[in-house]
Amino acid sequence: MSNQKKRNFQIEAFKHRVVVDPKYADKTWKVLEHAIHEIYNHNASGLSFEELYRNAYNMVLHKFGEKLYSGLVTTMTSHLKEISKSIEAAQGGMFLEEMNRKWTDHNKALQMIRDILMYMDRTYIPSTQKTPVHELGLNLWRDNIIRSSKIQTRLLNTLLELVLRERTGEVINRGLMRNIIKMLMDLGPSVYQEDFENPFLEVSAEFYRGESQKFIECCDCGDYLKKAERRLNEELDRVTHYLDARSEAKITNVVEKEMIANHMLRLVHMDNSGLVNMLLDDKYEDLGRMYNLFRRVSNGLSTIREVMTSHLRETGKQLVTDPERLKDPVEFVQRLLDEKDKYDSIIRLSFSNDKTFLNALNSSFEFFINLNNRSPEFISLFVDDKLRKGLKGVSEEDVEIILDKVMMLFRYLQEKDVFEKYYKQHLAKRLLSGKTVSDDAERSLIVKLKTECGYQFTSKLEGMFTDMKTSQDTMQGFYASHPELGDGPTLTVQVLTTGSWPTQPSVTCNLPSEMSALCEKFRSYYLGTHTGRRLSWQTNMGTADIKASFGKGQKHELNVSTYQMCVLMLFNNAERLSYKEIEQATEIPTVDLKRCLQSMACVKGKNVLRKEPMSKDIGEDDAFFVNDKFTSKLYKVKIGTVVAQKESEPEKQETRQRVEEDRKPQIEAAIVRIMKSRRALDHNNIISEVTKQLQSRFLANPTEIKKRIESLIERDFLERDSIDRKLYRYLA
Amino acid sequence: MRKEETVKLISAEGFEFVIHKDAAMVSQTIRNMLTSPGSFAETEHGEVTFPEISTTILEKICKYFYWNLQYASGKQTEFHIEPELVLELMMAANYLHT
Numbered sequence: 096m097s098n099q100k101k102r103n104f105q106i107e108a109f110k111h112r113v114v115v116d117p118k119y120a121d122k123t124w125k126v127l128e129h130a131i132h133e134i135y136n137h138n139a140s141g142l143s144f145e146e147l148y149r150n151a152y153n154m155v156l157h158k159f160g161e162k163l164y165s166g167l168v169t170t171m172t173s174h175l176k177e178i179s180k181s182i183e184a185a186q187g188g189m190f191l192e193e194m195n196r197k198w199t200d201h202n203k204a205l206q207m208i209r210d211i212l213m214y215m216d217r218t219y220i221p222s223t224q225k226t227p228v229h230e231l232g233l234n235l236w237r238d239n240i241i242r243s244s245k246i247q248t249r250l251l252n253t254l255l256e257l258v259l260r261e262r263t264g265e266v267i268n269r270g271l272m273r274n275i276i277k278m279l280m281d282l283g284p285s286v287y288q289e290d291f292e293n294p295f296l297e298v299s300a301e302f303y304r305g306e307s308q309k310f311i312e313c314c315d316c317g318d319y320l321k322k323a324e325r326r327l328n329e330e331l332d333r334v335t336h337y338l339d340a341r342s343e344a345k346i347t348n349v350v351e352k353e354m355i356a357n358h359m360l361r362l363v364h365m366d367n368s369g370l371v372n373m374l375l376d377d378k379y380e381d382l383g384r385m386y387n388l389f390r391r392v393s394n395g396l397s398t399i400r401e402v403m404t405s406h407l408r409e410t411g412k413q414l415v416t417d418p419e420r421l422k423d424p425v426e427f428v429q430r431l432l433d434e435k436d437k438y439d440s441i442i443r444l445s446f447s448n449d450k451t452f453l454n455a456l457n458s459s460f461e462f463f464i465n466l467n468n469r470s471p472e473f474i475s476l477f478v479d480d481k482l483r484k485g486l487k488g489v490s491e492e493d494v495e496i497i498l499d500k501v502m503m504l505f506r507y508l509q510e511k512d513v514f515e516k517y518y519k520q521h522l523a524k525r526l527l528s529g530k531t532v533s534d535d536a537e538r539s540l541i542v543k544l545k546t547e548c549g550y551q552f553t554s555k556l557e558g559m560f561t562d563m564k565t566s567q568d569t570m571q572g573f574y575a576s577h578p579e580l581g582d583g584p585t586l587t588v589q590v591l592t593t594g595s596w597p598t599q600p601s602v603t604c605n606l607p608s609e610m611s612a613l614c615e616k617f618r619s620y621y622l623g624t625h626t627g628r629r630l631s632w633q634t635n636m637g638t639a640d641i642k643a644s645f646g647k648g649q650k651h652e653l654n655v656s657t658y659q660m661c662v663l664m665l666f667n668n669a670e671r672l673s674y675k676e677i678e679q680a681t682e683i684p685t686v687d688l689k690r691c692l693q694s695m696a697c698v699k700g701k702n703v704l705r706k707e708p709m710s711k712d713i714g715e716d717d718a719f720f721v722n723d724k725f726t727s728k729l730y731k732v733k734i735g736t737v738v739a740q741k742e743s744e745p746e747k748q749e750t751r752q753r754v755e756e757d758r759k760p761q762i763e764a765a766i767v768r769i770m771k772s773r774r775a776l777d778h779n780n781i782i783s784e785v786t787k788q789l790q791s792r793f794l795a796n797p798t799e800i801k802k803r804i805e806s807l808i809e810r811d812f813l814e815r816d817s818i819d820r821k822l823y824r825y826l827a
Numbered sequence: 828m829r830k831e832e833t834v835k836l837i838s839a840e841g842f843e844f845v846i847h848k849d850a851a852m853v854s855q856t857i858r859n860m861l862t863s864p865g866s867f868a869e870t871e872h873g874e875v876t877f878p879e880i881s882t883t884i885l886e887k888i889c890k891y892f893y894w895n896l897q898y899a900s901g902k903q904t905e906f907h908i909e910p911e912l913v914l915e916l917m918m919a920a921n922y923l924h925t
Contacts, residue, residue: 144860144867145875152922203864210863213856217924 120159123150124166130211131167134204135174147211160219167212171232175201175239183245190253194240195274205232237282241290250275254291255298262302262329273337280339292342296349299330303353311358315368317381323354324384347391356392363402370402374441382445396451404455407438411463415470424469428477432500435460461507465794469747471514474504479521482536494536502543509794511548512761513754518544520597522556526563527589527636548791558595566590573620586613590621591633604634604657604683607664634658635687643703646723653703654733658683658691663703666721673718689713694734700727701734758793762803765789767812770825778804778821834861835874836889838882843874850892855924879922884915888923895925 130147133139154163178197185193209216209228216228226234240246254275257267279287303326310319327350334343355362362385363370373381389395414420414434420427438456446452464470478501489497508514522537538560545553566589573588606614618630637657641664644650655663661681665672672680678688692713696706705722706713765788770776776784781804782797789795804823807813816822834851836844852858860869869875877885887908894906908916919925 140866140868140871142867143876144863144869145877148856148860149879149922206864207867210859213859213924214922 120154120157120162123154123159124162126150127154127163127211128166128170131170131174131204131208134207135200137200139207144211148214151212152214155215155219160215160223163212163215164219164223164225167208167228168231168235171208171235172239175235179240179243179246182240190249191271191275194246194250195271195278197240198236198274198278201232201236205229208232233282237286241279241282241286247290251290251294255295258295258333259298259302261333269336276337276339287339292339292345295342296345299346300349300353303350304357307354307358311361316362316365316370316385317368317373317378319358319362320381320384320388323350323388326350326354327388351388351391355388355395359389359392359395359398363398370399371406374403374406374438377437377441379441379444382441383447386446386449396449400452400455403452404459407456407459408462410434411459412466415463415467421467421469421473424473424476425480427473428501428504431460431464431504435500435503457507460504461509464504464507465509468510468513468751471508471510472517472747472750474501474508475514475517475521477501478518478540479525482525482533482540491535494533495539498536498540498543501540502547505544506547510754511552511791512757512793513750515552515792516597516750516754516757519556519559522559523597523636526559528638552792555595558592562591562595563589569621569624572624573617576620577616584609584613586610586617588617588621590630603632604661604681606632606634606657607661609664610660634661645703645721645725649726650730651725651727652731654731655695656691658687659695659734662688662691662695666704671718671720674713674715677719692717692719696722698734701732703732703734755799758795758799759803761789761792762795762800763807765795766800766803766807767825770813770823773825775816775822775824777819778823781823830873833873836885837874837876838880838885839878840882842882842885844885844889846889846892850889850896853892853895853925854888857923880919881915884912884919887912887916888919888925891925 127147127150130139130142133142151163154160178201182190182194182197206229209232212228219225220227225231241250254272257272261267276287276291279291306326307323310322314322327347330346330350331343334340334346338346370382370385372378373385385399386396389399411434414430415427420430435456442448442452442456478498481497481501505511505514525537541553541556541560544556569590570587605611614632621630622628634657639655639657639660641653641655641660642650643653643663653663658681661683662677665677665680669676674692677692678685681688683691692704692706694701696702696704696713696719697711702722703725705720707718707720762785765785766781769781769784769788778801782800785800786795786797804813808815808823811826813823814826816824832848833845834848834857836846836851838844848861852861857875860867860875863870880888891906894904897904898906
């Protein structure tokens with residue numbers, strides 16, 4: 096049974112009734128052979144397809160398949176040998192033309208032959224595992240024409256020469272090229288590769304090696320890249336016009352390797368025109384070209400990135416450590432912003448917004464901004480400057496843009512808490528002196544800080560705004576309940592919540608009697624409405640408007656600080672006061688008093704006081720008079736104190752110390768939080784976790800963390816493991 | 828029926844069947860005859876002579892061509908073959924590659 100199943104059921108070809116004439120096969124073959132000759136000679140029109148087909152059919156049917164097949168091979172071979180001779184004979188440019196024409200003829204003939212011998216293709220060839228007619232025709236063509244000794248090298252050389260001529264700028268017959276290349280592809284991928292592609296790639300590599308050497312000696316980087324790009328495009332063009340699409344990757348690889356990869360470092364570091372110069376001169380186009388070309392080779396982009404990063408770090412470092420630049424914080428930050436803008440646009444325009452480049456840019460900025468530990472202060476000063484005066488006449492969107500940029504720098508800061516400290520101080524000054532330009536801008540910045548660093552970061556800043564608002568209401572209430580105060584001096588009090596505002600050592604001074612009476616009234620009013628509170632006066636932050644008349648009777652309104660007001664009021668009752676007398680009467684701290692006297696006696700145009708002896712600095716033995724000769728074009732004169740914009744060295748130390756103090760509880764809190772959830776953890780892990788937790792605010796110092804851990808151990812929050820001394824345990 | 832769209836099939840006895848080219852091309856052999864790039868006599872004159880196919884069989888074959896087109900377009904009916912024609916019909920089918 097199984098045996099029978101395996102056997103394919105087959106109907107044997109019907110035995111023809113015709114008794115086979117022994118000459119039958121030869122006769123039939125003669126007919127077919129003749130037909131093949133006719134086909135090659137373009138004389139097929141008279142032939143009957145049916146007759147030829149029937150003859151071939153009958154030959155196969157009568158077991159003359161072998162004769163038919165070998166006859167075909169011999170006939171076709173002899174024809175191809177003739178063709179080969181005529182191609183060999185073609186001179187110069189005609190060579191390819193002739194080959195192309197013969198190829199077209201052969202193809203057509205082959206198709207016709209295949210059609211009439213179809214029955215053989217169908218039955219005889221599969222059963223004897225011979226090559227089908229069409230493929231046979233191609234193979235014979237390959238062996239007799241393409242690989243004949245007289246043609247093979249000539250063909251290759253001709254093709255390569257044409258390519259070379261095209262590379263040097265001549266126009267060649269691309270159509271013909273395409274046909275010949277197509278012929279090679281039709282003959283099978285191996286023919287195309289062996290007889291054309293591989294030598295082509297070798298010759299190309301040779302060519303570009305030489306050319307790139309020549310270019311790099313005489314061109315600058317930008318020109319070189321332009322040339323490389325053009326060559327690359329030419330090769331791509333060539334591929335689309337007459338090469339196999341699969342050659343594209345190979346040939347571009349050759350160009351990339353020879354023209355870019357081999358010269359990459361030299362290009363990047365080229366004197367006067369390399370990458371650094373492009374960056375300096377904002378050569379977006381050249382940079383874009385470099386990016387696109389280098390992207391093609393491995394390590395290309397990382398090379399660009401490394402050079403850019405090191406250049407950025409270098410210039411950035413110079414920028415933040417150059418003592419000249421540090422004199423003006425506003426300009427310092429502006430320079431940082433400009434630098435950032437510059438590189439942002441380079442990356443956007445030339446490096447197609449590549450993420451890795453943006454990251455490199457960010458990390459470089461982070462690197463050098465934190466090299467200078469005054470960066471947080473300067474950034475805050477920049478904001479202060481912008482919000483005080485810089486934003487006048489600037490549209491809301493522009494304000495947002497500036498603030499966004501500042502936030503971007505802020506993000507780079509490692510010591511965000513230092514920034515917070517300064518920002519708080521500057522904000523307090525702005526709010527109290529009423530100098531802030533736009534409430535909206537202030538608030539929008541706070542919202543930004545909040546999204547960046549969380550509620551905790553800004554809660555105190557927001558408290559400051561609330562205080563300002565409630566103070567306004569309180570003042571309205573105060574004057575409503577004391578209608579008799581309308582005529583005398585006006586007092587505006589801002590009630591500040593301790594803790595929300597930067598703590599200032601509370602130094603009081605003796606206010607003029609008119610004022611202190613008023614202050615007392617306010618105190619009793621305020622404590623009357625809010626029980627259980629304590630008020631203390633922060634005279635060092637206030638301002639006052641006073642009216643003064645000078646020698647020739649001209650009147651001016653002077654805008655001064657509280658301290659200055661106290662000093663000036665003394666002159667209502669005296670002509671001449673010595674420094675000592677002023678100090679005694681007002682009890683203003685020495686530093687502040689000197690500063691305020693200096694601003695009133697030594698600044699040209701604002702010198703409402705006269706001083707003896709005349710000098711730039713205030714001495715302990717100086718005497719002061721009202722300057723009767725004071726004149727000013729303006730009715731309102733604003734006398735600012737000589738404020739150090741930047742913090743002086745001791746102030747800076749103090750702030751730093753305060754920041755360090757503030758960090759301690761934060762570090763401790765972080766340690767306790769971590770230990771509470773982990774129960775036991777070794778030293779290194781604690782350090783890394785704490786650092787991670789506090790990253791958004793500042794970069795915690797490992798030795799400081801260690802100190803905090805020890806302090807917590809002393810206070811029985813943690814203990815050391817009795818066996819592993821590096822392990823800590825949390826004590827509930 | 829325009830002339831370019833038809834082909835004339837001639838039997839051994841000289842009977843002529845004029846049918847659509849589409850139908851005739853159901854046979855691979857006839858398709859090759861009519862589409863081969865060289866200008867064979869058949870392509871030029873639009874007629875094919877089959878000296879080894881009798882009129883009866885050629886008629887059946889023509890019927891089959893049309894039946895096949897119908898069948899391919901979804902109308903599935905039976906094609907009836909008289910038993911006495913079977914052998915010759917199969918030979919012709921092999922020849923015509925149908």
